Amino acid sequence: MARINSSYRKLSAGYLFPEIGRRVMEFQKANPSIKILLLGxxxxxxxxxPAVMDGLREGVERLSAVETYTGYGDEQGEKELREGLARYYSxxxxxxxxxxxFISDGAKPDAGNIQSIFATDSTVAFQDPAYPVYVDSNVIAGRSGPYDPRRGNYAGFVYMPCSEMNGFIPEPPEETxxxxxxCSPNNPTGAVAGYRQLQKFVEYAxxxxxxxxxxxxxxxxISDPALPRSIFEIxxxxxxxxxIGSFSKFAGFTGVRLGWTVLPKTLKIADSGPGEVHQCWLRRQTTLFNGASNIAQRGGIAVLSKQGLHECRKLIDFYMGNARIIKKGLLECGLTVYGGENAPYLWVKAPEKLTSWEFFDKLLQEAHVTGTPGSGFGPSGEGFLRLSAFGHRSNIIEAVQSIQAKLLL
Amino acid sequence: MARINSSYRKLSAGYLFPEIGRRVMEFQKANPSIKILLLGxxxxxxxxxPAVMDGLREGVERLSAVETYTGYGDEQGEKELREGLARYYSxxxxxxxxxxxFISDGAKPDAGNIQSIFATDSTVAFQDPAYPVYVDSNVIAGRSGPYDPRRGNYAGFVYMPCSEMNGFIPEPPEETxxxxxxCSPNNPTGAVAGYRQLQKFVEYAxxxxxxxxxxxxxxxxISDPALPRSIFEIxxxxxxxxxIGSFSKFAGFTGVRLGWTVLPKTLKIADSGPGEVHQCWLRRQTTLFNGASNIAQRGGIAVLSKQGLHECRKLIDFYMGNARIIKKGLLECGLTVYGGENAPYLWVKAPEKLTSWEFFDKLLQEAHVTGTPGSGFGPSGEGFLRLSAFGHRSNIIEAVQSIQAKLLL
Known part of the structure; x- marks a missing residue:
């Protein structure tokens, strides 16, 4: 008698983004003539x-000739790409x-799967709010108690609240x-941890x-040279x-799928032998993964070339230009806005003590703009909305103008 | 105090293919002038x-223009590809x-991850021998007892021996x-289950x-029209x-990475509500996966076009031509060979009651040809070697000639 893994039943409601999709679709059905502006x-x-396109083209063309065709590669990724990333870190x-x-098909699968190599009865701490994958993957793995819908959290997990009080960067937990x-730059708050803040976590660990x-x-x-880009700078x-790193926002590879995870050989946890954690991830990846697409990997190599980096950084500057437009526009409305300076996310405080979903609905109904409810990222996200700097410039301007003209504050 | 997921420590030795790689490399180091012929x-x-190349090219070019660029798609895959597969099944x-x-980045991850949605204390049965991912993923998930190196199996698992006696297709287990x-056509034995044989498993289930x-x-x-290609024909x-299906061998996508998994909405297990198993996989994929590469998916759509199918089937005919050459050559040597008729794998019985690894070493040392030791796929694989029909024609002929000329039987 086969049975369901009951941990799946513990997961609260739907995944955040499908739920937003449903609400937007409902509004659009009721108001078919209104143009909805997505900032969510x-x-x-x-x-x-251009340089990245050439890399991908090369990746495809290699598959058409017997001399250059490749099938299965190493699950850990192509040597050239791994070396390119090592130079990037250097x-x-x-x-x-x-x-x-270790090259992967993106940060999301790695963020979800990394928990697999740690003991199933581990006590796990999360920033609150946080990208839902961290929490959900640990629920599925059976590390949580039941979900408390009133508190919006799971029994057995340790939450580190990120609030206006601590600038959205928590202290290490008091518990063991x-x-x-x-996550820094943080999704969803846009906060970036400084050296001293990360140092405290390293010392704790x-x-x-x-x-x-x-x-x-x-x-x-991150454009501020005083902020660390890698935990290994500590x-x-x-x-x-x-x-865990990603080419998704770095180079526009959200659909191409390419990321990586760094597991230092010197990483050692309580009961592990030298290099065992590294070996454990290697075993996980060689057993349950078969490598990122060879086409995507050629694209990744191109991203890391001198020209590729130059172009991708210009692309990031463009999105950060969007962030500045959103931040300025919303501040002018009198809204309180965090983030958006070394991160593509803006963390907007709901006016009039509205809840996140109330603010979501208000923004949708009055200004026809969608955000992402902060409460979807954890209980401390309540009362906030995440806006994203990803979008065409004209849409960003239109959304900000619509908020300025129509949002009743 | 972080600790390792101790299930990883239960896994026997290295994964099969890396171990082969090590032995081949060792032989090559000791004999640098010898050309090793890979049939493993x-x-x-x-x-x-050509049609598939055009699909991939289109997939890349779409990313260069603002009108056609796409980022994150549905985790379950592009509608057009899912519809194409539905037509294929039709x-x-x-x-x-x-x-x-559900579109994925290949059959291997799906074969490894599918166990996640079933109860962690499930009793699991495997064909013996079998593709190692099925067993290993269930060991990692904690469903096994310790590995018994003498018997070559894990306590707690049910093995269904595939032998010459049953034509390598087992009966459903006697246990509950x-x-x-x-897996049919089977990796590694090359055996293909008939309707009646699969029917027995469906009845059991x-x-x-x-x-x-x-x-x-x-x-x-499968070229024999009397053999089922999908379990859903039963x-x-x-x-x-x-x-679980794959474009890897279907279209040469081993490196491109594209596969799929079918979860019928009518699938119902002991404790599940209607559609719950389907929903559970949807939740798993939307939480821990972010979709296959959009480039690969355009390739998949091209594979399923009329011209794509025609071309890919010619490619498969080519590999099956290899299989015929290998089978004929080895039979002429007096070896006993199974499979290779509706499957790209040949299952060769070791002569002189050698073990799989002894036969592997003999073939490597005498004929400079590599196979894959059957014992690596499970205890009942002992005494067999898997040969593969994937290879350039000239290499296949060279390998067969080398076996015929040099293998001491």
Whole structure:
């Protein structure tokens, strides 16, 4: 008698983005003539850059000739791409060996799967709010108690509230935890952790023999040289941290699918032998994954070329221009807005003590603009809305003008 | 104190293919002038066909223009591709709705991840020998007891021996099990199950409320019209089976990465409500996966076009020509050879009662040809070697000639 993995039944409601989709579709059905302006989901909108296009074209053309055709590659990724990433890290002052880098089909699967290599009874801490994948993957793995709909959280998990009080960067937990997820630049708050703030987490992890899972998917959006782009810029982090990176927002690869995870060989947790955590991820990936698309990998190699980096950074500047337009426009309305300076996300405080979903509905109904309700990212996200700087410039301007003209404040 | 998921420590030795790689590399180091002929790993070698190339090119070019650029798509895959697959199944006489098809980055991840949606204390049955991912993913998920190196199996798992006695297609287990993995055409034995044989499994599953996980990755290699290509050709299967398919061997997409999994909405297991198993996989994929590459998906759509199918079937005919050459050559040597008729794998019995690894070493050392040791696929694979029909024609001929000339029998 086959039965369902009952952990799936613990998951609260639908995944955030499908729920938004349903509400938007409902509004559109009721108001078919209204143009809805999307400022919600963080999805890239601009075409790939010329050097990257050439890399992808080369990736495809290689498959048409017997001399250059390739089938299965190493599950861990092509050597050339791993070496390119090692050079990228070197430019941040971080020394990594190419085989400490594992290429994947994106940060989301890695962020979801990384928990697999840690004990099933681990105590896990999350920033609150946080990208839902961290929490949901640990619920599915059976690490949580039931969901409390009143509090909006799961029993057994440790939440680190990110609030206006702490500038949305929490202190390490007071409890003893085994695994800590951190994301900086943060999705959804747009907050970026400084050296000293990350250092505290590294010190905590070394002291408690905990492991940090650091999501750096938005690192390239940092322009302030005083802010760390990689957890490995912090001394000691190679002994206690894993880092997850992505080409999605870096190069517009949200649909192409390419990311990476760094597992230093020096990473050692309580009961592991030297290099065992690294080996464990290698075993996970060689068993349950078959490598990223060889076409996407050629694209990734092109991103990391001198010309590719130059072009992709211009693309990021463009999105950050959007962020500035949104921030300025909303501040002029008298709204309170965080983030959007070294991150593509803006964290907007709901006016009049509205809840996140009330503010979502208000923005949709009055200004025909969608955001992402902060409460969907965790209980401390309540009362906020995430706006995203990804979008065509004309749409961004139209959305901001619509908010300025129509939102009743 | 973070700790390792101890299930990883239960996994026996290295994954099969890396171990082969190590032995081959060792032999090559000791004999640098000898050319080693690979008949081992089932990796495609021939360039993609023209219609498929055009699909991939279109997939790339769409990313260069603002009008056609796409970022994140549905995690379940593009509608056009799902509809194309529904039409493909329709040509086999199987009616499926497009949203019962989930596009993935290949059969291997799906074969590894599908177990996630079933209870962690499920009793699982495997064909023995079998593709190692089925067993290993269930070990990682904690469903096994320890590995017994003497017997070559895991406590707690049910093995269904595939032997010369039963033509390598087992009867349903005598025990009560919850989940059964089946692969036909089979990797590694090359055996193909007939209607009546699959019917018995469907009857068992319906009676025991068990679920069948049917891996049809090699379905396109069936030329005999009397053999079923999909489990859903069997009456009742849509109530008890999941099917995993792949473009890897179908179209040469081993490196491009594209596959699918069918979860009928009518599939119902012991404790599930209507459609719940389907919903559970949807939740798994939307949470832990972010869709296959949009470029690969355009390629998949091209594969399923009339011209694409025509070309890909010619490519499969080519590989099956290889299979015939290998089978004929080895039979002439007096070896006993199974498979290779409606499947790209040949299952060669080791002469002189050698073990699989002894035969592997003998073939490598005497004829400089590599196979894949049958024992790597499970205890009943002992005494066999898997040969693969994937390869350039000239290499296949050279390997067969080398075996005929040099293997000491």
């Amino acid at each position: 989901i963080g999805n890239t909108t601009e075409p790939l850059t 430019s941040l002052g971080v020394d990594l060996e190419a085989d400490e880098l 935890v085994d695994v800590i997820y951190l 070394l002291e408690q023999k905990a492991v940090l899972i650091f999501d750096s998917a938005y690192a390239e959006f 001394e000691g982090a190679k002994k206690c941290a894993v880092e | 790993i089932g990796n495609t070698t021939e360039p993609l066909t 040509s086999l006489g199987v009616d499926l709705e497009a949203d019962e098809l 099990v919850d989940v059964i993995y089946l 319906l009676e025991q409320k068990a679920v069948l996980i049917f891996d049809s990755a090699y379905a396109e290699f 009456e009742g299967a849509k109530k008890c089976a999941v099917e």
